[in-house]
Amino acid sequence: MGSGASSAMHDEAAFHVVHDAYLKGLESNLDDHDLFDLIKAKLIQHEHHDEDSHEEHHDYVHELPIASRNSSRSMGLLSTGAATPKELGATMPAECRLHTPPPAAKPAQAVVPRVVLSETELSSAIHDERRRLHTMKSAHLHDPTKFRRASIVQESVIDSAFVEFSTDVLLDPVTLKMMTEFCSSIPHAAERLMFWADVQHLRTLPSAQYTDKMLRKIYEKFLSPHAATPICVPTDMIRGIQDEFDRPGGIQSAGVYLEAQALCLKDLEKDVFPRFEKHKLFDKMKALCEARSETGHATESTNPRSDNPYSFHAVLTDDTKLRFLKSYCVENMTLENLLFHMEVEEAKRLPNQSYVHASARKVYETYLKPNAKKFVALPPHIHEAFAAKVDADQLDSVAFTDVQYFVLDYVRTELWHDFSVYPPYVARIHESALTPRHWDNYVPNVSAADMTAVLAKLDKMDPADILAKALTLPMDQLANVALAHKIHRDTLLLLLHDKIAHRIFKKFLASRMKDHFVVFVDEVDEFINLPGIEFMQHTAKKLFKKYLSEHAKLQVDMSTKMRQDIQAKLNTPSIDMFKSAIVKVKTGLLQDSLVRYLKSPIHSEMKQEFPDLVRNLMSAVDKGKVDLPQLESILSNPTYLTNFRKYLKTQHAAENLIFLEEVEEFRRLPSYEIVVRSAKKILDKYININTARSPIPIAAHLHDDMVENVDKAGKRYFSDAIQDVVSILRTTEVHDFLESPLFMQLIGSWVVLDETYAIRQLIGEVELAYFKHVVPLTKSVRQGQSGAAS
Structure with a gap:
C-alpha cells in the first residue's frame, strides 16, 4: 500500500480514537484537564498498538525539511519520520514529553456506527483536533516562571529498559511498599528497606535545636518586653513564662504557653469572632462552603464541639474557613492572638531533644541491636560501633547516615536489577504521575522574554518599593485561594523551581555563606541535560x-x-x-x-x-x-x-x-569523556573534601563512593548527593528564610510579576509566614503615616 493511503488511514483511525474518547469524557462529566488526559492516553495507546505494524510497513522515505538538517537529534528524529513515540520522548525536553503508559492489549469492541465524513471534512477535523490538543498540552506544560529541575524531581519514564536506580524509588511510599513485598523472600532485604525508610524519616525531622529556636521566637515575638506583636495576658503569667525563658536550658516545651493560648482563644471567641460574623468575609466564606457543598466537595469540620458548621471552633479547625478569619484579622489589626495560637499549635508538633533521642534508640533496638525483632544483619563492625555509641549515650539521627548509605548500595547493587523489571513496578512508573508539582497550577500570561524583563526590572527597583507591593495584597482575595487546604506542599521545591524565588533564596543563602548549595543544584541540572553514555548507547543502537x-x-x-x-x-x-x-x-x-x-x-x-x-x-x-x-x-x-x-x-x-x-x-x-569531565569538575568544586573550597556536608560513605566512581558517572551520579543537599536546605534553611525580611521581598517581587500569581502561592507555611510578617509591617506603616499626618 502506498504511503499516502497508509497515512490517511492512520489519520482517520487517530481521529476516531479522539472522537470516541471525547464523547466518553463528556458522558462522564470530566473537566477539561481530565478530558485532555483521557484523550492523550488513548492516542498514546493507539500509537503503541500500531508501532510495530508501522515499522514493518515502513517502505518509504520522508523528505527532510530544511530546518531539520541543522537541528538537534530530536528534530532529526521528527524530520525523518522514523521516530517512534518512545524515541521522541527520549530526545525531547521533559516538559514536552507525553506520559507514556505501557502498551495494553486491545479489547474486543462492538462495532459502533460512525458518522461518515468526506475526505476534506476528515482532514480538517483531524487538523483542528491536533491543533487543539497541541494548544492544551502547551498551556499545561509550559511555564516560563519555573525552572526544570531534573535533578530533584523524577521525570517521565519512556522505556522501562533504561530505568536507572534513584532514591526516588525509596522515597515514594507506594514503590517502597512494592519493593518490600517483592523482597519478602530475600533474607534481611525487607528489614533493610524498612530500616532505610525509618532512618530517612528520622533525618527529615526538624532538629531539636530548631524546636528550641521556635519556642524562643514565640516568646520574643509575643511575650517579651520588646515584642513586635504583643498579646494581652496577665502580668503574672508573662513573668512565669519569662522565668522559664531565662533558665539555662530555655523553654523546653510548648506546654509553657498553654494557659496564654487558652486566654487568646477566649478573646478571639468572645471579641473578634462576633465582629467577623457581621463582616462581608463571613458571608463570602458561607457562600463558598455552600457552593462546594452543592457540588459534593463540602469541607467537614474536625471539631466535635458544635453541630454549627460556622461556629468559632468549626472555623478554627477547618483550613478553608480559617483563611477568611485570618484575612479579617489582618484587615482589622487583630491577628496577634490568632497567630500566637497557630504558632503554639505548630510548636506542639515539633520534636524536642528527648523525642529525637528516643526515636534514634528505637531504630537501634528495632534493627541493629543483637536479637532485634527486625535484625538487618549488617557487617559485624557496624553493629559493634552502634553498640559502643549506645553505651556512650551518643546516639542521634546523624549516627545512622553512613549505615543508611550502606543499605542504599545494597539496594542498588543487589535488588534493583530484578525489581526494575518487576511487572507491577513497570506498570506503576508508566501509569502514575511521578513527582507532584509543589505549587499552584496558575501560570501568568507571560513569555520567557517577559520573564527576563521582569527579573531585570526587579534588579533596578528599590527594596522599599518591592516591600510596599507585598503589603498591597487584598485580604479578601487571600481567603479565596482555591483548594489551598488540600495542598501539601514542599516549600523548598517551590523556592528552587520558581525563577524569582530561586534568586532571592540564593541571596539569602549567600548571607549565610551557603549559596553554593543552590549553585550545586543548578550545575547538576546542567550536567543531567548532557547526553550521557545511556543516550549515546540508545542513539547508536x-x-x-x-x-x-x-x-x-x-x-x-x-x-x-x-x-x-x-x-x-x-x-x-x-x-x-x-x-x-x-x-x-x-x-x-x-x-x-x-x-x-x-x-x-x-x-x-x-x-x-x-x-x-x-x-x-x-x-x-x-x-x-x-x-x-x-x-x-x-x-x-x-x-x-x-x-x-x-x-x-x-x-x-x-x-x-x-x-x-x-x-x-x-x-x-557530547562524548562520554565530556560527561565524565563535567562530573569531575562538579565533584571537585562542591563535594571532594580535598579540592572543594567549602565542601557540601554529605555522608562520608557517599563522599568516598562518589570520589572512587567518578569515571563511571551517569545521569544519576549526583542523585544521592542532591537528596542530602535538599534535606539540609529543607530542615535548616527554609524555615529561617520564611522568617527573614527577604521573604517579603519575594512576595513583593511576585506581585510585580502578577498579583494573582502571588496570591496563589500563599499556601501552607508560605501563607502563615506572610501573615507573620504583614502584621508588624502594617502596624509600622500605619504608625508612620499617622506620625506624618500629625
Whole structure:
C-alpha cells in the first residue's frame, strides 16, 4: 500500500480514537484537564498498538525539511519520520514529553456506527483536533516562571529498559511498599528497606535545636518586653513564662504557653469572632462552603464541639474557613492572638531533644541491636560501633547516615536489577504521575522574554518599593485561594523551581555563606541535560538497527566485517564509531550518484541561485575530477542538499544521504569523556573534601563512593548527593528564610510579576509566614503615616 493511503488511514483511525474518547469524557462529566488526559492516553495507546505494524510497513522515505538538517537529534528524529513515540520522548525536553503508559492489549469492541465524513471534512477535523490538543498540552506544560529541575524531581519514564536506580524509588511510599513485598523472600532485604525508610524519616525531622529556636521566637515575638506583636495576658503569667525563658536550658516545651493560648482563644471567641460574623468575609466564606457543598466537595469540620458548621471552633479547625478569619484579622489589626495560637499549635508538633533521642534508640533496638525483632544483619563492625555509641549515650539521627548509605548500595547493587523489571513496578512508573508539582497550577500570561524583563526590572527597583507591593495584597482575595487546604506542599521545591524565588533564596543563602548549595543544584541540572553514555548507547543502537543491521528496511551497503566492527562498539559508543560507514557511504555516493546528479535536469535548478558553485562543479565533471571536495560542498549547503536529496529520491537511494545526516547529528552529541569531565569538575568544586573550597556536608560513605566512581558517572551520579543537599536546605534553611525580611521581598517581587500569581502561592507555611510578617509591617506603616499626618 502506498504511503499516502497508509497515512490517511492512520489519520482517520487517530481521529476516531479522539472522537470516541471525547464523547466518553463528556458522558462522564470530566473537566477539561481530565478530558485532555483521557484523550492523550488513548492516542498514546493507539500509537503503541500500531508501532510495530508501522515499522514493518515502513517502505518509504520522508523528505527532510530544511530546518531539520541543522537541528538537534530530536528534530532529526521528527524530520525523518522514523521516530517512534518512545524515541521522541527520549530526545525531547521533559516538559514536552507525553506520559507514556505501557502498551495494553486491545479489547474486543462492538462495532459502533460512525458518522461518515468526506475526505476534506476528515482532514480538517483531524487538523483542528491536533491543533487543539497541541494548544492544551502547551498551556499545561509550559511555564516560563519555573525552572526544570531534573535533578530533584523524577521525570517521565519512556522505556522501562533504561530505568536507572534513584532514591526516588525509596522515597515514594507506594514503590517502597512494592519493593518490600517483592523482597519478602530475600533474607534481611525487607528489614533493610524498612530500616532505610525509618532512618530517612528520622533525618527529615526538624532538629531539636530548631524546636528550641521556635519556642524562643514565640516568646520574643509575643511575650517579651520588646515584642513586635504583643498579646494581652496577665502580668503574672508573662513573668512565669519569662522565668522559664531565662533558665539555662530555655523553654523546653510548648506546654509553657498553654494557659496564654487558652486566654487568646477566649478573646478571639468572645471579641473578634462576633465582629467577623457581621463582616462581608463571613458571608463570602458561607457562600463558598455552600457552593462546594452543592457540588459534593463540602469541607467537614474536625471539631466535635458544635453541630454549627460556622461556629468559632468549626472555623478554627477547618483550613478553608480559617483563611477568611485570618484575612479579617489582618484587615482589622487583630491577628496577634490568632497567630500566637497557630504558632503554639505548630510548636506542639515539633520534636524536642528527648523525642529525637528516643526515636534514634528505637531504630537501634528495632534493627541493629543483637536479637532485634527486625535484625538487618549488617557487617559485624557496624553493629559493634552502634553498640559502643549506645553505651556512650551518643546516639542521634546523624549516627545512622553512613549505615543508611550502606543499605542504599545494597539496594542498588543487589535488588534493583530484578525489581526494575518487576511487572507491577513497570506498570506503576508508566501509569502514575511521578513527582507532584509543589505549587499552584496558575501560570501568568507571560513569555520567557517577559520573564527576563521582569527579573531585570526587579534588579533596578528599590527594596522599599518591592516591600510596599507585598503589603498591597487584598485580604479578601487571600481567603479565596482555591483548594489551598488540600495542598501539601514542599516549600523548598517551590523556592528552587520558581525563577524569582530561586534568586532571592540564593541571596539569602549567600548571607549565610551557603549559596553554593543552590549553585550545586543548578550545575547538576546542567550536567543531567548532557547526553550521557545511556543516550549515546540508545542513539547508536537505533542508527545501527535502522541502517546497518541485516534486517534494516533502509539498509546502506557495506561489508559484513564493517557491520560487525560497528556492532561490537554499541555498548561503548564513541562519536567516531561510524567513521568507516561514513567513508563507505560517501564513496558510494561519489561512484554511483554524484556525476549523474550533476548532469541531471534536477541539478540545473541550482544555476540561478548558485551560479558560481554550479560552474565549478560542472567544470569538475568536464575534467573528470569529481571527488570528495565537490561532494562536501554539496553536503554543507542546505539548499543544495535538498536538491541532491530530491534527485536521490527519484533513484530510490535517499537512505544513504539520510544516514549521513543522522550520523552527523550523532557526532555532535557530547562524548562520554565530556560527561565524565563535567562530573569531575562538579565533584571537585562542591563535594571532594580535598579540592572543594567549602565542601557540601554529605555522608562520608557517599563522599568516598562518589570520589572512587567518578569515571563511571551517569545521569544519576549526583542523585544521592542532591537528596542530602535538599534535606539540609529543607530542615535548616527554609524555615529561617520564611522568617527573614527577604521573604517579603519575594512576595513583593511576585506581585510585580502578577498579583494573582502571588496570591496563589500563599499556601501552607508560605501563607502563615506572610501573615507573620504583614502584621508588624502594617502596624509600622500605619504608625508612620499617622506620625506624618500629625
